[in-house]
Amino acid sequence: MRIQIATIGLAFLCVSCGPSAMQVLEGKRELSVEVCAPSGGPFTLDISNPFLPYPVGGVWVFEGGGERLQITVLPDTEVVAGVTTRVVEEREWEGDELVEVSRNFVVQAPDGSVCYYGEDVDDYENGQISGHGGVWRAGQGNAAPGIVMPGKPEVGVTYKQEVSPGSAEDAGAIVDMGETVKVPAGTFTDTLSILDVNPMKGEVDPKYYARGVGMIVDESLELTEYTLP
Numbered sequence: 001m002r003i004q005i006a007t008i009g010l011a012f013l014c015v016s017c018g019p020s021a022m023q024v025l026e027g028k029r030e031l032s033v034e035v036c037a038p039s040g041g042p043f044t045l046d047i048s049n050p051f052l053p054y055p056v057g058g059v060w061v062f063e064g065g066g067e068r069l070q071i072t073v074l075p076d077t078e079v080v081a082g083v084t085t086r087v088v089e090e091r092e093w094e095g096d097e098l099v100e101v102s103r104n105f106v107v108q109a110p111d112g113s114v115c116y117y118g119e120d121v122d123d124y125e126n127g128q129i130s131g132h133g134g135v136w137r138a139g140q141g142n143a144a145p146g147i148v149m150p151g152k153p154e155v156g157v158t159y160k161q162e163v164s165p166g167s168a169e170d171a172g173a174i175v176d177m178g179e180t181v182k183v184p185a186g187t188f189t190d191t192l193s194i195l196d197v198n199p200m201k202g203e204v205d206p207k208y209y210a211r212g213v214g215m216i217v218d219e220s221l222e223l224t225e226y227t228l229p
Contacts, residue, residue, distance in 0.1 A: 028173060031159040036115030036145040038081045038138075043107040045077065045086045049114045051192050051209040052149035054088060054106065057229040060214060062221035063184075068093040069221055080105045080117040081139030098124050105137070112151025116161055118143065136164035143167070149209070153177070153192055161196075171197045181208050183222040188213065 034040060047054035054073045062069040069092050076087040085105040092100040101124070105117040118137035122129045138145040143164035150159060153174050162168035176193040188210035196205045208217035216223040 028156055028158045031147060031150055031157055033144065033146055033160050033163060035109045035111055035113050035151075036117075036147055038083050038145070040109060041083070043083055043109060043115070045084065045107060047073075047086060047106060047108045047114055049108060049112055049149050049151065050211045051153060052114050052214050053212065053228065054086060054114070054214075055229050056086075058214075058227060060226045061224050062215075062218060063224050064220040064222050066095055067221060069218065071215075074103075076103075078103070078105050080137050081145065083107055083117060083138075083145075085117045098127070100124060102134075106148060109151065113147050114149040116146045116148040118145075118164075134168055136162065136168045138163070146170075147172075150174075169198070169200050171199065173197060179208070181210070181216060183216050183224070185216065185223040185225055188216060191216070 056073050056075050058073040060071045069090065072089045072091075074087045074089055077084050078087055079085070085107040088104045088106055090100070090102045090104065091098065101122045103120045105119065107115050107117065109115050119135065121132050121135050123131040123133055136143050141164070146161045146163045147159040148161055150157065155174050155177055158171055158173045161170040161172050173195045174192065175195055177191065178189065179191050179193055181188050181191050190211040192209040192211075194207045194209065196207055197203070198205075205219045206217070207215060207219075210216045213223075213226060213228070
């Protein structure tokens with residue numbers, strides 16, 4: 001991974017040697033997901049958050065560890081829990097084999113937060129759909145919208161990304177800002193460092209975002225190219 005870090009500790013880059021999932025979240029200020037509640041609008045499909053812009057037609061390609069990820073902002077919309085959301089498609093390959101296609105439902109809140117209303121997932125095996133792991137939608141059962149990127153990111157805050165008890169409970173913790181991160185797509189200095197926490201699996205994964213670009217590192221995956229209309 002070609003990442004140059006100025007001050008962040010190596011613990012944040014090593015899942016096995018870093019803090020546990022619960023340690024990452026303990027003792028920090030948690031943002032309220034009420035900003036993303038269906039009653040919290042008016043929402044907008046013009047997702048212009050500085051660290052997670054999602055213009056229609058935007059494409060980001062990541063590679064690393066024999067895997068490939070392509071994120072595409074589709075013109076499609078989906079009504080979830082009474083809110084019209086934008087569809088962001090993710091396609092994942094292991095080697096040359098397509099392993100997953102997901103349709104993520106996002107929308108921007110009045111304070112600039114990008115809200116996550118759920119996802120439809122198709123798992124693939126040998127070119128055929130084999131399952132639908134991790135599917136959830138706000139408004140179904142106990143599921144509620146989460147925050148995928150705060151409107152005003154601050155070091156030391158945490159936030160629930162997925163609010164579907166027993167199915168999807170990922171959270172995020174902002175651990176640093178302004179690190180220099182070099183990936184194949186370029187060198188970025190105005191960055192945001194986030195630890196993604198999956199308390200159901202006890203996993204802690206590092207991600208980096210660059211202002212005006214979006215995600216540039218997802219664990220071992222690095223941004224290789226991107227298109228912003």
